Amino acid sequence: MTNAILTGLMLGGMYALIAMGLTLQYGVARIMNLSYGEFLIAAAFASHWLFTGWAISPFVGLALVVPLAFALNFAIYKVLLTPLVRRAPNRDALEVDSILATFGLTFVIQGSMLAMFGGAYYSYSYLAFPVQFVGETVAANRLAALGITIVVGLVLYLALTRTRAGTAIRAVAVDPFAAQLVAINVPQASALTFALGGALVAAAGVLVSTFLTFSASSGVVFTMKALIVVVMGGVGNMLGCLVAGLALGLSEALVASYVDPGLTLAVNFALFLAVLLVKPAGLFGRATR
């Protein structure tokens, strides 16, 4: 039982980390990014390449991959998504357009990765030794990933609530029109937040690659889980993201160890629907829509 709960918590921490970037991208920049998981897999491949080709540890690799992902996502927002933002008459239209555009982007990225790496599953061994933790044996890389998740989450939370830039980002999330009245450069803030979300998912990808096997076509599953966590937690809400991620991870681990590992996705969906039917705005969301 302790083992299942511990596994669930670590899995949940990972889901929370994965979803944090999406909740920023969707909550602030209003881009429903369906290619999100592909960026995670791309970062995982980058980390794999750095580790096996250049013997660079994934934690050092973070320092390379994350800024690169930030720059790349900033460029994607500026080049690909800004025309859609300009064209959209209202928020719903932007949502539909961004869903379509990023859905197309999914296939471009996935196709490129398939062409480069093929359909095989990849993994590498890093920090894969067992350690004792609250009386249970867990893999060191999972524990390290959980530690980094907590640090990243805390830093992000503090940055959003305690700094001037973070407050501006939250203002854009609440109302992009009113935010302009208090001299916030909304397009700039949106672009930076989208890029920040991209950097977060790249970090998640590097961490995930240390303990999960991945293939060029497994991005969709990560997109799905991130979407479920974001909606369950309430769009744009960091705390909700954490709670929803943990809930998802716990339920998955419990189902996998007591019912059947093949039914985890079904449980995800059931949980997602249950939350939506009871509280459509998410666990911590305000009922504005």
Add this chain to the structure above:
Amino acid sequence: MSARSAILGALALAALALLTFVPRLGNPYYLALAISLLQYTVLATAWGMFSGPTRYVSLATTAFFGVGAYTVAVLGEVLPWPLVLLIAAALGAILAALVGLSTLRLSGVYFVIFTFGLTELIRQLVVWFEVNKSRVLGRYVFVDITQSDIYWQLLLLTVAVFLLGWLIARSRLGFALRVIGEDETVAKHCGIDTTFAKVALFAISATIMTLVGAIMAPRWTYIEPSIAFNSMISFQVLIMALLGGAHRLWGPVLGAVPLTLLFELLSARFPNTFTIILGCIFLLIVYLLPRGVAGLFEKLPAKLRGENIKRVAA
């Protein structure tokens, strides 16, 4: 009936007459190509029937298509063919009603997210069931159905879909959906049961997609979940419907025909980079043709299009 709809009707009849000659050509390649054309025409039109007027983007075409194909794989040898089709259609309708009832009451984004994951969910459930309960993964489809049988069934379904779409557009349901697409709040205030209208049309469109899957299933002799639930179908259908313009009944055909031919060419020439090319084509359509080819026709000067353009529903 205006001159314009008379021309459209004559064009449709001429196309139909032309299509009935295809099996008599005796060339298996043309027959296979015509089957692909009809398959994507029906799928894209069915997609547009729901997503066009309501503007809810459904990414679950594959889920329904796969349910149809898999029903045939399981029941094809046991039951008579019409009964198999009937069961497949019923399964598709029930699945769509369940999905619709739980997500269409909410904002459109939740619907998109749910349909995005639906294919994967159903695929995993089927795999789980096959591995744990029936203990077979992958089934052979041995039914006595030839290529030209498939063709005639698809042709019949195509005609049925267009008739149905035309009837719906003139019914209260079709009018209600157009109001919902323009403004859902207004629709509610007019006394339209928006949830019922959306779920009903989603179920109709999904039933058609399921039927296409069931009809197409005998084409493969071997079916396993990764073949039946191939997410490329959702993607291709979406591209076709958007290129054509989903807000018109005849729009998706304009996308389905050229793109089926193009994909046929591309997948043979560039099998490795096909997905990338597909993604790029899709992005081009989203950016350059947001209202599809049908939207281009609407931009033509009114004189070229005949007088009462605003009245034309189909």
